[in-house]
Structure formats: structure tokens, C-alpha cells
Amino acid sequence: MSDGDLMEGVAAESASLAGHLGLGKLIYLYDDNRVTLSAATDITFTEDRAARFAAYGWHIETVADGNDLAAIAQALTAAREETRRPSLILVRTHLGYGSPHKQDSFEAHGSPLGVDEVRLTKDHLGWPTEPPFDIPDAARAHFREAMTRGAQAEAEWNARFATYAGKFPDLARELRQILSGEPAAGWDADLPRFAADAKGMATRVASGKVMNAIAPRLPALVGGSADLDPSTHTVLKELGAFEPPGLERADTQGSEGGGWTYAGRNLHFGVREHAMGAILNGIAAHGGAIPYGATFMVFSDYMRPPMRLAALMGLHVIYVFTHDSVALGEDGATHQPVEQLAGLRSVPRLVVLRPADANETVCAWRVAVATRDRPVALVLTRQDVPTLDRARFAAAEGLARGAYVLLDPPGGDPEMILIASGSEVGLIVAAGERLTAQGHRIRLVSFPSWELFDAQPREYRDAVLPPALHTRLAVEAGVSQGWHRYVGERGDVLALDRFGASAPGGVVMRELGFTVENVCARALALRGVSPEVAGG
């Protein structure tokens, strides 16, 4: 850990939680050099770091001289022996140690010392200046011992595991299965199906039902929310809270049944979205678990840095973002996501899924569990959306291809395409009915994921959005950014390039233009537009 690591908020959130959880295996070696990139810490960072971490419930060790290897070893031993609290070891060091002109200077942080100062430093430390990269034989031999030790440790582990597998073949198979990262065959046997229902249900509610249906056959699934379980519907019921065992806590309200132990599969992150994102990455990188984290869609902004790292590292992390549009209503513009969907889609490799109804939500979870080489974000509604009658509309499994034809006019040959994602699919379905009644030939496309659609072969994409059919209207309660690529220059986008407002969700949607009337009007207007390139 560096000074910067201790200053960043994500580290403060994580350290508070680690102290609460009593994570005794965690040890921070803090490189306490009192210099950052631009200055000494005296200009920005003069808090009592040891006292802060003690307040978090950490065990503290101090090493006065970072070159005193015996003192460091002693502190590490003490930290290892402390099994019920994480440990912070403050090690006083000197940046650019031994450099006559740059030691303890911020100029040694981001810039090389330079040829001359390197020579002076070697002189000062009594080190030969030639050859420039010199590794003494004793050092080489010392480091190479690690190879022997590592090979021995691996052989010992393999022998112990073979013995274990001989005695407990089923448990060994399960452990191998979980560590492989691949869900066991049949993990999806209990995925629900939802009956058609005009009133329907919120996709967050459908998601909660899916999670609890699959959790028993998918022991790797662990996770939780940033203090929003009752709203995100992400509790795994009766599967316990991940909390330090054996502690007496005065008030256990809010726990979900199943007890408080380190075997609990529900993680309680507190109001700490950024730490949540980072912790999910750590779990996924370790292996043996498929971690998920939940919060309101607008708060995804708090955890963009770890989401980016998950995408960059190809980690299998699942995000559950609920309350996904201005339709959440009264909480108002601060809580209403508008640009977050575009922001998530902009991250390379991150798969964003915005299912239209309960059955698309089932399929979205199937994709989220099966997509092992990258993170997946599920974008879900607060409000009820109709559960579509799949006898009339195409099967929800089309979600896996990113976009699919939900309905075509009888005999085909549509004159225009209405496109939507998530809760706006219900809107284009209603608009489609009205336009059909007026004698128009309408294709409806459900478009839950740009990334999955872009990965389809050209033939499939052209079948869903035929190149010759220019009359296309996309409807989404978020910023329009990026939709023009799919509707083309002769199409239109009914979107929301402004912030929301505080009123009941239905009122907000109506006032901002998300009505059947407006969808129909915008669609019909397209039929009269001359085909020219817009200036912007």
C-alpha cells in the first residue's frame, strides 16, 4: 500500500468493511515514504493513519526503518498470528533511497533518476557501477530457491488432494467443478418460466425469483448489495450472511436467515458501492465463486473504476442494477439514471443486458452465468412491466442474440421497425397494436444488448434490421447516444437527452414523451421524411 492507496475513498470503504468482518488473513504492508507524485504528504495527508486503522478495528504494527529486514519479518509474523483482525504494518521508508540529490523528493516518484544520479546513488550505497544491471550470484541463488520451494509445495498439495479425493470423491469433484469456473451441468434446471400477464412484474422482482431458483444448484453464486437488498431483490434467502462467526451482535435485523458465518453466501457491503465493485473483482480473480453486486443503476457511477478493471481483466462478475430509468419516479433527478446506460455500453467487453420482461430476465441470468470471460451488467426496472405472451410474441431466448424480432405483421413485409429495450418494449408493443389497427405493417424488435447483437453474424443482423428498411424508430428512456448507428440517418430516436424530474413514475414518463401517442406520432412522421444525411 502507498500513501495514495490510503487516501483513496475506495480503500477507506474496504478497510472499514475488512475491520468489521474481522478478516485476519489480510495484511497491508504500507510503504510509508511521505512523498507522493507532486509533493510531500505534509501538503495533503497529515492524519494519524495508525489511529484511523485502529478505529476500523485493525491490528497495527510499526517498523521504524524499512531497511531493517528483521523488524519487517517480526511484524509480519505478528500480523500472521493475529487471526481475528486484519493488520496494518506501517513501514517507514525513503523514496529514492541512497540517491544523494533525489532521496525523499517527489521528483523521484514519476521520473527516472537519470544516468548520472544512478551512478552517484550506487557509489553512495557502495555498489559497483559496472555492469549497469548487475545481479550478484548470491542474490540469484537466493531468489531461485523460490522455484524449488514452489515445486515442492505444489507436489505436496497435489498429493494431499489426491488422498482427499480418494476418501471424498464427491466433494473433490464439486471443488474441482467450482474452481473450474464452469457451472455444473444442470445448474439451470430450476430456472422459472413466467406466465403471460398484462400487469406483469418488475424485472428486479423477476430477477430475485431467478436468483433464488438457481442458487441451490449453483453454489458458486455469492454476493449482495450496497445496503439495498429490499429494493434490488438480490437476497439469497436462508443462505446466511457472510459475517464473522462467534461474535455477539446486539441487532441482527436485516439478515436473511441462515445465520452469520463465513459460510454465508450473502455479502453485506454497506453503503460502499466502490468497495463492492473492487471486492467482486478480488473474489472473481481468486476463483471458486461467481460474485454479484447490486445497487441502483444511478449509483453504478460510483463503481466505474472497478467495472472497467473487471472488463480489462476478463473477470466473471455480475452486476445487478435496478431502478433503471426516470420511471422510478419520486426520488427525482438525482436518483434517475439517464446517461448510465450509454456509459455502461461504452466500456469495452462489458456485456450490458436490459431485459424487457420477466422471461427475458430469466434468459439474461442464463447469459450472465454462462458468460465466463467478462463482466455482465443486468439493467432492471423498479416498476412493473407486462409479461409478454410468448405464444404471440417470439421466444424470450432471442435475448441471447442481443436483439430479435418480437413480432412481424401477418405475412411479413413490414413498412417500419419499432425498436426498444427494457421497459420501453411494452410501450412499442402498445404502439404497434395501435398502428396495426390503423392499417400499418409494423415490425417490433426487442433490443436488450448492443454487445451481443454486434457479435452476431452479418446475416443475422441484416435479418433483424434489413438494410433496405430505413423507417426505424428506437425508443429508450435514456440518452440517445449511440442509437443512431442502429436506426440509420433516415430513422429516429425517441430518447431522453436531459435529466429527469420528480413525480410519480407514470407522470414522469408521460411528461417526457414516453407515451403510445408520441411513439405513434414519431413513427408516422418518419414515413414522410426525405432520405438525406443529417448534419447532426
Added chain:
Amino acid sequence: MSDGDLMEGVAAESASLAGHLGLGKLIYLYDDNRVTLSAATDITFTEDRAARFAAYGWHIETVADGNDLAAIAQALTAAREETRRPSLILVRTHLGYGSPHKQDSFEAHGSPLGVDEVRLTKDHLGWPTEPPFDIPDAARAHFREAMTRGAQAEAEWNARFATYAGKFPDLARELRQILSGEPAAGWDADLPRFAADAKGMATRVASGKVMNAIAPRLPALVGGSADLDPSTHTVLKELGAFEPPGLERADTQGSEGGGWTYAGRNLHFGVREHAMGAILNGIAAHGGAIPYGATFMVFSDYMRPPMRLAALMGLHVIYVFTHDSVALGEDGATHQPVEQLAGLRSVPRLVVLRPADANETVCAWRVAVATRDRPVALVLTRQDVPTLDRARFAAAEGLARGAYVLLDPPGGDPEMILIASGSEVGLIVAAGERLTAQGHRIRLVSFPSWELFDAQPREYRDAVLPPALHTRLAVEAGVSQGWHRYVGERGDVLALDRFGASAPGGVVMRELGFTVENVCARALALRGVSPEVAGG
């Protein structure tokens, strides 16, 4: 402050900095009710809050009973009397106080008590149950006293200010000017002009020169970076560091000259981007300053929530984001922004400016200072870019319109348009020269800001991007998202829909396709494409 406020990382960053700076006017009243939305704090948040804030250097007061008004008043008095440290007052309260079934329960956090429980609560508190909204006359009279007190205070202030203005008319005029939020006439008199130069300079360097040129005539300009001054070039030289006066600090390296006082115009945020964004909002909302904050472009992800609030609230905040593409080189994919430009552009009302050279950077600062009703983000290069010869190319002032024709073929009538922002403008200029030498008729468009261009009248937009001219290539070292709107379905985008890589900047750009050869090839390929709508 709530439990959630104390858990969030941004509050931890801010509190550490407030303690360091000795902000004695700052008082937190902490509503210590031990219940969050989903549970008791026992499940997530058991740190010693008072000890943590003491470690930050805060003064601590505790009130055992939140209904004890005298104790609260006493604690507030003590907090006000402490002028050299911020104060935390922990006030023990009970959520849903007086409710027989919901007091101290998380169910009282986000949901209404309901009609029955409200009646029971009123009964329990000895309050009349009818009428449902009852304000006793004594309470009304007490609150209305605030109107009289406020009117008196305003009258007293106005009288004092009138006396002051009589004695010191120049100072009074300056104060009024600064508080109006409008820069004084002539603030831009010393804006530099940069001579044409093929080697050129990084736009971050040009920005630093602009800032130091305008600072003397623009006393409202205050700000700093999240520990990156030497890299972002955002120091106001010799204008002092905002630091508590009278303190002996052992190590003042990194300060910029001008002393350490509360009059210092350079703010040192430490490695705390999120707090920086939030603090800028506070300064802007207070008025009397035009605050700026700087960091590397990729770290803008850490401060999206406060940037969103600045846009929502219409605050005049200036962000300086440097190291704006994969061309930053060796720091690699973790530090190379790719999706950040699209992410910033997705925020409603936020103006994003990516100037192409030193003189566009001058104009970008002019727009940033003059745009008073919303935040502005300047997106700047680490690497040198050519300073264009404005005798040959159109004037850099075109930046203010978002996009402008940099160069047209002799006699006009271009056959294709090459479009770019920032450092890629130099690339299309070079490609344009090559294509022109091959006999093609090329229009070059510099496109530093989508928001400013979209706000132009249709005639201007059509003049820059003529609707009939379909052969358009946009070039930008970031994700392509959103560019299709400007190039149309018969155009193309040379962008970067993947993460970067670690190598010298020139090598990264070349390997990822940002070469004159590739720009020319992609542009020429467009000339043979048949006009049909792409499936995606």
C-alpha cells in the same frame, strides 16, 4: 450526516482533507441512528466513528439523546468555538422515534409508516391524531421568527456593505464583480497566441500557459489537481497554496511559491479525485470563485457522481483532464482512457472540449471561463501535437461552434470529409495532404465538441457537414459510440473499440491503426461503398 454518508469513500476523502486543512467552520451533525435502508449498522458498520474522525484531526462532541435540545445546542456552541479544527457531533437518535412497531427498524427507512402506525405513533407521543397535518400555532410562530431575523440580518449586511463601499469603492466593485460570477471585462486580454510549429506542444502544456496568463486578471480562478500538478500543468505559479496559516510543516516541497495561507489559490486535493469533484461543486455553489480540478482523463471515472451533480445543478466548474488517449503510452491499458470521452459526452449539459492544438486550447479556455451555467471538461494530450498554421487553416476560434471547416480543397466542392478531434486532427491533416497530392478533393473538419456543435443552427451544421456529402470518415482514439450520428450510415469511423496496450505512445497509436496510411485507406474505401443501411 447519516451512517451512509460516513460509509461512502468520498466522505472519508473529504473528512481527511478537512482535518488536514483545519477547516474550523465545518460542523457535521451526525444522525447516529444505527439503522440503514436494509439492516442495522451491526451488520456492516461497527468501526469507532469518533476515533476515526479524531485520527483525521477533528474535534469530537457526543450527544447521548437526540431529543435533548440543550445538549445539542451546547455541542454546537463548542463546535463553533473550535476554530482550528472541523467538528463532528455524534447525536444518538432513533429512526421512527415513537413508533410502537417500527422504531429502530430498517423498515422505517425507505417506506412510509402507514396510516395505522402513524396514528399509533401520535398516540404514543401524546400528539392529537386529528387533523392529520397539524401545525400548532406556537410552532408556526416560532418558525416565522426566522423571517424577521432574516430580514434584519439582510438589512444589517446591506448597510454594512454600503458603508464599506463608500470607504473602499474599488474593493467593493471587485467583490461585487467576483460574486456575480461574471469575469471582469478584459479578463482575456493576456490570452496567448501560439506560432505555427510542426513539432508543436502538448495541449496540457498550452493549457498551463493559458491558465498562468489569465490568472492575474481572473482572481476568481482557483483550483488544483489530485496530486498530479507536474503532469497536468495546472499550477498557478507564485499564487500560493491553500493551507492552514501559521502551522509549521516539516516538508514544504511541491508547493508552488507564494506561501501557505487560506489566500492561496492552488488547492492540493491529494490522491482524492472523488472528493475533488465534490469540493469543486461546493465552491461553485457558494459563489465568488470559478473552481477547476485536474487529473488524468482515465481517473475522471472516480468523479462521475459529482460531475453529474455539477451538470444537474448548472454549476460553473472546469475540469482539466490530461493524458487523454492511448497515446499516453507506457503506463498501459489501466491508465489509457478509451471509453471516457464517450462517457463524458453522455452526461446531459456537460460541455466536453477536446482541442486539436495550442491555439484551440486557448479558445477552449475562453469557452470554459465564459460558459457560466454548466460545467466544462477540457480533454488534453500528454504528447506534443503540431501547432497548426492558421494562415493556412481556418482560425481556431471555430472551436466555439463545436466543429468547423479547417480546410477545404481549392475552389471548394470536396468529395469527402475527414473529421477528427484533439490529437487526431494532426493525423487527418497529414492524411489530407497525401490524398490531395493524389488528386482528391478533401475537406478537413476539426470537431472538438459535440455539445457546442449540436447547439448551432441547422444552417451552420449543414454547412460544415453538407447533407448531400455522404463520404465522411471520423477519426478518434476512443470508442466509436455516438460518432455514427455525424458520419451517417454511408460514412465510417476509425476509432478504438477495445482497451489499449503498454508501449511507447507512437507505437501504440501505430499498432492500433492511427496512421496516415490507414486513414487514407479507410477514406478511399468509402468512395466505393454502396449506399445502404448497415445492420449495426
